[in-house]
Amino acid sequence: MDAGKKPNPTTVERTSDLELTVTRTFNGPVRLVYRAWTDPELFRKWWTPKSFSLTIVSREMDIRTGGSYRLLIKHPSMPEPMTFYGRYLEVIPNARIVWTNEENGESGAVTTVTFEDKGDETLVVMRDLFPSKAALDEAIASGSTAGKDEQFAQLDDLLAALA
């Protein structure tokens, strides 16, 4: 990247009760963006950004329709690595990849990423479609309020002791 050049903006929107959409334009042709996304060695270089202290422990990616993937990712705060796994429902080279997120069981989202050819640029749109509004609400709640149940339990105990 040119020195001092600002990266393109990444937008995230809850586009419906069931769906989150991430949008980003890349300064490169679609074949390069697709390659960086699907080549496991290249994928490793960007999927776990250093600023998030994430590291890929292992990865299996059989990127073809009907293929499966399994990623083990570790974070210093967790004793065990997190496992992400699922199947590729549809793979159209240089155009579209659809995969399931089965680590979350039946409430897992189906992710669709599309690569749109804009000449020297590529528009990437990634949509997470959840099976229900409750599943997306839950994903949001578990992320933003992690630890709150514990706080509430402590508060309950405290109030009971005071009563």
Add this chain to the structure above:
Amino acid sequence: MVQYSQSRDVAFAALSDATRRGVLEQLGHADASITQLAAKFHMTLTGMKKHVGVLEQAGLITTQKAGRVRICKLGQRRLEEEAAWIGQYQQLWAARFDALDTVIEDLK
């Protein structure tokens, strides 16, 4: 800051009750009238009105009169939590995609 911590205390007090937490969870699925909530939690209308009043004061829900019924929905504070989560998710993806820029540049 003082104002903020006072409002947080009010929210914690509001959330210290199991019924009120249940009401929030319920409203997370769909808006509901006080009558519907009272039926759902096997309470009198008056009892539910009190709970709703506490939640409303804490900014956890808002209510709106529609004809003869009062409809309850999740309030601003809850929406702020959602916005905060989306902000974190946005940061993760922005960091990933900024790193992907570098990979693409190297491929050129």
